Amino acid sequence: MEKISKKHWIAFLILFLFEVIMLVFAPYIAGYTITFISICLCLGLIRFYLREPLAEYGLCFKKIHIQIISGILLTVMIDYLLLQNSMSITEMIFYIKQFVGKMISNPITVFYFFDPLIYVIGEECMYRGFLLSFFQKIFNKPILSISLSAVLFGLSHYPSYHSIEQVVFALIWGFIFGYLRLKEPEKFTLFSLSLAHFLHNTLMINIFLRVM
DSSP, X not given: OOOOOHHHHHHHHHHHHHHHHHHHHGGGSOHHHHHHHHHHHHHHIIIIXXXXXXXXXXXXXXXXXHHHHHHHHHHHHHHHHHHTTXXXXXXXXXXXXXXXXXXXXXXXXXHHHTTTHHHHHHHIIIIIIIIHHHHHHHHOOHHHHHHHHHHHHHHTTHHHHOOHHHHHHHHHXXXXXXXXXXXXXXXXOHHHHHHHHHHHHHHIIIIIHHHO
C-alpha cells in the first residue's frame, strides 16, 4: 500500500464538499461556472497543495498525436459496439458527413459542437484524474480503485438524469476509461479520455440519437 498523507485526505474532503455544495446550488449557478471552478480546484489542489506532478494523475501531453489517435479510436470502437444493431458503418459515416456539412455551412453550430467539452473535462479530471489516483494510492489495487471511481462516476449522473439505466451506463463507461487510464497511461491520459468522452457525447446527442 502506497503511503498517503493527511494532505491527500484533506484534498479529497475539499473536493467532496465542493461537489455536495454545488449539487445544492446548481440550480442557481451556471453549469459552465461550476465545472470551470471544479477543474481549477481539482488541478490546483494537486499541483499547488499536494505539490505532485499532474502526470501522476493522468494529465500528460507527451506524444499528443498518439493520445489523439487513441481517443478517436476509442470513440469509434465504443459507438460501433453500441450502435451495431441499429445502423451500419456506412450509415454512421453518412450521418457524420451530414453533420460536418451542416457545421461547415453554418459556423455558429461550431459553438454548440464544443458545448459539452468543458463538462467532460471536469468529469475526467475528477473521476479518472484525482479520485482514481487517490484510491490507487490508498489500496494499490487497480481493479478496486477503478471500480470505486466508476461507481462514484455512475452515481454522480443520477441527480441530473434520475435514471438507473444512465447510472449503470456511466458506471460501465467509467470502468472502461479507468482501466485504460491505468493499463495504458501513455495512450489514455485525461486528454485522450476527455476527447473520447466529448466525441461520444457529441455524436450521440447531435447525430445518432436523432436518427435512431
